[in-house]
Amino acid sequence: MKKAIQLGAGNIGRGFIGSLLHKSGYHVVFADVVEPVVNRINTDKEYTIFIKDTESSEEKVDNISAVYSNKEEFIDVMKEAEILTTAVGPNVLKIVASTIAKGITARFESGITGYFNIIACENALNASSGLKDNVYEYLSDEVKAYADEYIGFPNSSVDRIVPPAYCSNPIDVVVEKYYEWNVQKIEFKGPIPKIEGMNLADNLMSYVERKLFTLNTGHAITAYLGYLKGYKTVDQSIDDPEIYKIVKNAMVESGNALIEKYHFDKDEHLKYIHKIINRFKNAHLKDDVTRVGREPLRKLSPTDRLIKPMQTALYYNLPIDNLIIGVAAAFNFRNQDDPQSRQLAEELNTHDLVSVIKEVTKLTQPEIINKIVLAYNKFQNMD
Template identity: 25%
Template sequence: MRVVIVGAGKLGCGYLVPLFLEAGHQVVLGCRTRDTADRIRSVGGWRIRVTGGRPEEVHGVATAAVGRGLDEAVAAADLVVLSVGVANAAGAARHLVPGLAARRGRPVDVWVVENAECAHLVTEALVETAAARELLLPPVGVAGAVARVAVGHGSWQASGVPEFLSDTTRQLAVDARPLRLAPPDLPGVRATGQYRARLHEKLFVYNAGHALAAYLGWLRGHRTIDAAIGDPFVRPVVAGAMLEGRRAILATYPGLLLGPGVDHNSDVHGPVADALARYDNTELADPVTRVAREPLRKLAPGDRLLGPVALLRDTAHRVPAHFALGIAAALLYGYGDEAVPTTDASARRLRRQLDERGVFSVLAGVCGLAADDPFAAAVAARYHGFVFTDDGVRFPPTAPLPGVGTGAVPSRRERLSGQVAL
């Protein structure tokens, strides 16, 4: 089987390429620039390592840059896999159109492996680009795919041969509904009829906890996720938020229950305990700044922080206190540290918006929360409740505050001044 994997980042090189190579398939790695393609070709491969194991060499991977090389690879492929980041998925899809048109009607599937429901954006980009260029697309099944693996290290930006380090959880769930062809038999890979449920299960529990550990951990001065989750101030907030999110997932998607006769608590607490153990992996040492990057995207409605909040409010009809504290911490990411805004444009924009417009304006514009929303009041109260001292950062209480986050709405004067009673 000939597979084109577009995206030479951590997930592509650390998980997807080895997955197909080990199963005996031919792989072409699609790269955004010719320089990256040439460099990978010149060093002859890279190393991968799963925590607890020894490094293994990855060889035999052809590379193709955007342009004629990628067009030829896509025209001959039996499967195309995109893993380029949510913000880049539609743009990368446009580069597939010439190769897809050259297939002369031969069907193909495109797996979109991202932490968001963006397969429809890829489909729209393919159709619009083909129409603009007056090209005819073959039958294409664009399917979202959820990867359960953490690749914390590895990059082609550094010199030498990179080593991509991942944890031991290695699973991929592909949306079965749009597929045109039968998926290949690969270890840990399965087609699912509950793609949205599986995506939300990962995004609103594991990814939500991961992000909260990063933002809370950064405030406490930690550099890696394992150090952050070991902090007695951070761990209870993260665990509490994930339990809130898991309960909301099971209430929204009851089909995800393990099965008849299984203790419901196992469905709630088991995945949370598993996630905490993965965060605790000292060998992975996932950098806090990697997990916390692009806070504006992570704070958007429907993403890993506000998505579970919406489910919780729909199913439990209450304000989730742990998420209120965690989102307040996310708003503070980069505060007082020039290094973070310098390397993270999203954090820089967030900081500027908060300084110029205030927290309620940001909660409205970024998070989609109205100023009179009780959850916005709860987040704002905690945002103003963090205390920065020479000994570290003190967290405001997680429990609902009097008159805040329980359904009561602060006065207009309090909202405008930000002086919600603590």
């Protein structure tokens, strides 16, 4: 039976990509370092996905096993599989690159000439390309030539809300019904595997930025504004009329930039925005604002969901008033359980606000920075 590796056995790995690989007839090997998860998968050999929507359903995922991603058994599985997907978080890709490089080297040394594709399914731009660069740092020139011929690194865009949720079985997972997985067609090596739910894209960047500028932008701003108003979940936050108005207008601002850049149909994109906002309203998910808002430094970086759409809109001389509010709200986010949030708070305590904004966002336009400062201070003065 054909075999796939899902590197990262967390909620996204089990509730999204691993599920699609299973539906497509693969024996899915989950690779992780978390001992209770690895052991439970190997003991139960199945788990349940609970799909929560207006009409809920369940999906059983079986024909699975697990290995430790930091042990030799992972290298052995890489010699047997034909595809590897990741869901480890963008910041972890550099860490796993050396292990993936060992697996590619092992395939080369074993004389394996089957094609092998590695798809980084992360909330980041060009994650697979970045992973490839990291992996190649650990390859000899001879193995690099082998990888150039047999190892593909297609970029992808993933979209499914998979919040943490209590389940009696710790490897069961709760997800929303909606999902979208777009993968760069041209970067596959060899015959493209048939995977249910995988959309092959010729112009992947339009899909990537549509998702980043819409789902990710709106989700983050909803969480930050909801946090500042004392709400616990995304659905509670978006039900607040003031938050709803700001979030929708911010998504329209980022959407107008996409329409200019990719010539999207305006009416169709407005329908897409409406669909995304309705996903935020799904009370069954109980998606915590502190989860969605975590890692604010990454989310405020120049290539991510707040600054990137704002800069794109500015390039086309479009309004960004509500995006500015979202950025200011992000700078006011505090979560003691999140290292990046603690780091941001420390930076703001020890440096002036303008310097921190410049350093984190890489913005250079004084008038934009001043508007963020005004909006930030307005949040600071909230009762």
